[in-house]
Amino acid sequence: MNMPIQPNSFRTGPDEAGMFGVFGGRFVAETLMPLILELETQWNQAKTDPAFQAELKNLSTYYAGRPSKLYFAEGLTRHLGGAKIYLKREDLNHTGSHKINNCLGQILLAKRMGKTRIIAETGAGQHGVASATVSARFGFPCVVYMGATDVERQKPNVFRMKLLGAQVNPVSSGHGTLKDAMNEALRDWVTNVHDTYYLIGTAAGPHPYPEMVREFQSVIGTEAREQILEQEGRLPDAIIASVGGGSNAIGLFHPFLDDRDVRIIGIEAGGRGLGGVEHCASMSAGKPGVLHGNRTYLLQNEDGQIVDGHSISAGLDYPGVGPEHSWLRDSGRVEYVPIMDDEALAAFQLTTRVEGIIPALESAHAIAQAVKLAPTMGKEEIIVINLSGRGDKDVHTVASMMGMEF
Amino acid sequence: MTTTRIDRCFAKLKDEGRPALVTYFMGGDPDYETSLKIMKAMPAAGTDVIELGMPFSDPMADGPAIQAAGLRALKGGQTLARTIQMVRDFRAHDDDTPIVMMGYYNPIYIYGVERFLAEARDAGLDGLIVVDLPPEMDAELCVPALKAGINFIRLATPTTDAKRLPKVLENTSGFVYYVSMTGITGSALANTGDVSEAVARIKSHTDLPVCVGFGVKTAEQARAIGASADGVVVGTAIVNAVASVLGPDGQMTADPAEAVATLVSGLAQGVRRARLEAVD
Numbered sequence: 001m002n003m004p005i006q007p008n009s010f011r012t013g014p015d016e017a018g019m020f021g022v023f024g025g026r027f028v029a030e031t032l033m034p035l036i037l038e039l040e041t042q043w044n045q046a047k048t049d050p051a052f053q054a055e056l057k058n059l060s061t062y063y064a065g066r067p068s069k070l071y072f073a074e075g076l077t078r079h080l081g082g083a084k085i086y087l088k089r090e091d092l093n094h095t096g097s098h099k100i101n102n103c104l105g106q107i108l109l110a111k112r113m114g115k116t117r118i119i120a121e122t123g124a125g126q127h128g129v130a131s132a133t134v135s136a137r138f139g140f141p142c143v144v145y146m147g148a149t150d151v152e153r154q155k156p157n158v159f160r161m162k163l164l165g166a167q168v169n170p171v172s173s174g175h176g177t178l179k180d181a182m183n184e185a186l187r188d189w190v191t192n193v194h195d196t197y198y199l200i201g202t203a204a205g206p207h208p209y210p211e212m213v214r215e216f217q218s219v220i221g222t223e224a225r226e227q228i229l230e231q232e233g234r235l236p237d238a239i240i241a242s243v244g245g246g247s248n249a250i251g252l253f254h255p256f257l258d259d260r261d262v263r264i265i266g267i268e269a270g271g272r273g274l275g276g277v278e279h280c281a282s283m284s285a286g287k288p289g290v291l292h293g294n295r296t297y298l299l300q301n302e303d304g305q306i307v308d309g310h311s312i313s314a315g316l317d318y319p320g321v322g323p324e325h326s327w328l329r330d331s332g333r334v335e336y337v338p339i340m341d342d343e344a345l346a347a348f349q350l351t352t353r354v355e356g357i358i359p360a361l362e363s364a365h366a367i368a369q370a371v372k373l374a375p376t377m378g379k380e381e382i383i384v385i386n387l388s389g390r391g392d393k394d395v396h397t398v399a400s401m402m403g404m405e406f
Numbered sequence: 407m408t409t410t411r412i413d414r415c416f417a418k419l420k421d422e423g424r425p426a427l428v429t430y431f432m433g434g435d436p437d438y439e440t441s442l443k444i445m446k447a448m449p450a451a452g453t454d455v456i457e458l459g460m461p462f463s464d465p466m467a468d469g470p471a472i473q474a475a476g477l478r479a480l481k482g483g484q485t486l487a488r489t490i491q492m493v494r495d496f497r498a499h500d501d502d503t504p505i506v507m508m509g510y511y512n513p514i515y516i517y518g519v520e521r522f523l524a525e526a527r528d529a530g531l532d533g534l535i536v537v538d539l540p541p542e543m544d545a546e547l548c549v550p551a552l553k554a555g556i557n558f559i560r561l562a563t564p565t566t567d568a569k570r571l572p573k574v575l576e577n578t579s580g581f582v583y584y585v586s587m588t589g590i591t592g593s594a595l596a597n598t599g600d601v602s603e604a605v606a607r608i609k610s611h612t613d614l615p616v617c618v619g620f621g622v623k624t625a626e627q628a629r630a631i632g633a634s635a636d637g638v639v640v641g642t643a644i645v646n647a648v649a650s651v652l653g654p655d656g657q658m659t660a661d662p663a664e665a666v667a668t669l670v671s672g673l674a675q676g677v678r679r680a681r682l683e684a685v686d
Binding site: 017025026027028029030031032033035107120152173174179186187190191192194287289291292293295300302303304305306307336389 | 461462463464465466467468470473480485487511512513514515516517531537538539540541542543560561562564565566567570573574585588589590629635
């Protein structure tokens with residue numbers, strides 16, 4: 001047998017040092033280390049504390065609106081003429097995306113740690129809005145770092161954050177996207193470490209963030225697994241989610257990792273093609289390196305300088321990925337494939353027309369993979385797609401791609 | 407490990423009874439030749455230890471001045487290989503002044519840790535400061551560097567409490583770099599009273615020299631910090647001196663090496679006054 005050696009379970013990581021195989025870790029300045037160790041201690045207590053879990057459950061139910069529906073997408077299924085398509089409706093959550101799941105968990109931790117100020121980075125603005133929302137709800141001042149390019153292309157979300165009382169700081173270094181926002185948030189954190197909680201929005205960064213964000217987002221996959229068993233009486237044949245940093249994807253994937261018959265596909269932003277630098281497919285076209293506190297697949301040049309990628313979707317416009325995805329890639333459990341800007345745009349329009357659902361451009365990447373895959377599968381087979389967010393924020397971008405003005 | 411130029415330098419300065427002046431510049435800013443000229447001008451102007459910045463695209467612990475310097479260097483074609491070459495070129499006519507390379511881990515990781523250490527040591531490198539490698543990640547570079555005979559200089563910060571300090575000092579060699587405040591490079595200087603207290607606290611745990619940096623910009627500040635520290639690190643002010651003679655398109659309006667030498671001379675006078683006036 002030439003099969004790679006498979007672990008007994010894909011769900012046990014990270015180890016004590018915060019590593020998923022060779023990925024992950026704690027590559028941060030000394031100034032932050034004591035706080036990161038304290039965060040780990042607090043997180044380890046919180047995750048087994050019934051009172052913490054009860055408060056989170058209560059907020060998830062009555063504030064965020066969980067559980068989100070698992071919706072049989074009859075229009076898409078009929079249009080594609082193959083496997084049955086189900087959409088996990090994270091777009092229906094309060095604030096319009098999966099980001100609220102993580103923000104509710106982390107704001108409770110911030111409160112538990114006695115921190116008095118929240119900072120966050122954001123790409124598409126979905127995490128920024130969710131951070132501003134929970135900060136408003138719990139009475140914390142909130143500063144959101146956002147790349148200047150993203151501020152421009154996600155104006156509706158910038159205004160929402162300001163309405164919610166957050167201060168939005170545009171970051172103009174680099175290409176003015178998520179990577180640059182994260183650098184600036186880390187600089188703020190290292191300066192204000194005594195009173196500030198850094199609410200990281202994706203399953204990346206130094207340990208324990210990748211594990212913690214995954215745990216808060218795994219509610220997506222846990223629900224989806226129960227719902228599909230209830231609605232179809234069996235597990236799906238494939239599950240698909242888009243991967244930027246990878247929080248919505250790890251949230252859907254993690255509860256299914258040990259269901260070996262379920263094919264799991266993560267979608268990277270192929271941008272304008274993998275030939276040059278105008279994409280964000282770090283696992284398809286990058287190599288392992290160290291950035292933002294963890295070792296993971298990164299887009300970089302031969303000197304180890306990080307390269308700015310491109311994606312039509314601000315939420316996927318990041319040259320790295322969460323470390324657990326890098327490990328899942330190398331272990332072979334999850335397939336990661338790119339979807340191009342134009343394929344995502346076509347899926348965006350299709351879903352809008354045949355389902356009456358405007359998906360986020362990030363989620364449209366996942367749908368675009370189902371557009372390719374479903375027709376090759378039988379009518380009895382099932383695909384579950386994470387519809388991670390709604391697309392209202394993207395209408396300006398889509399209009400300009402379509403050459404329209406409004 | 408055997409003694410390095412760093413160990414010999416601090417031993418000599420201890421005999422002289424004065425703190426070291428440690429000066430940082432960005433390798434390759436604004437171009438290789440100019441930058442090498444800056445480096446060569448430093449010892450004559452009064453630098454005791456040179457910190458050679460390795461540019462990185464995403465310098466998470468640096469303020470705007472060093473961020474901009476790194477981008478200028480990268481735009482000028484600087485790579486890690488050329489930064490090692492800079493050490494080699496410098497050593498061709500200065501075999502005494504200690505050189506410490508400072509930067510972030512990824513370019514070294516991509517270059518290959520063993521290859522980097524072998525080439526850097528052969529070029530004449532003495533020490534390394536890598537901002538994003540805390541003691542928890544010692545197996546990555548710190549332990550291999552010590553084996554290769556290169557000092558691994560750790561940062562201690564105001565958040566490094568008494569419980570953690572021994573862990574930070576465990577594999578440190580050469581000197582300890584005390585970061586005077588929580589923040590990024592180039593911020594305002596901390597209260598000198600707090601700094602001397604922190605230096606005393608660290609010195610009670612180690613025999614290594616303790617140098618203080620982050621926020622020291624003037625000769626007067628260098629004097630004040632040097633009263634208690636074994637060395638004073640100046641970075642952003644030097645990088646700013648280079649930037650001050652660059653026009654909007656990056657063209658040089660004066661000689662950057664001369665601008666840096668003038669600044670370093672003043673700082674050197676500051677550290678030389680430190681102990682005299684401290685005794686008064």
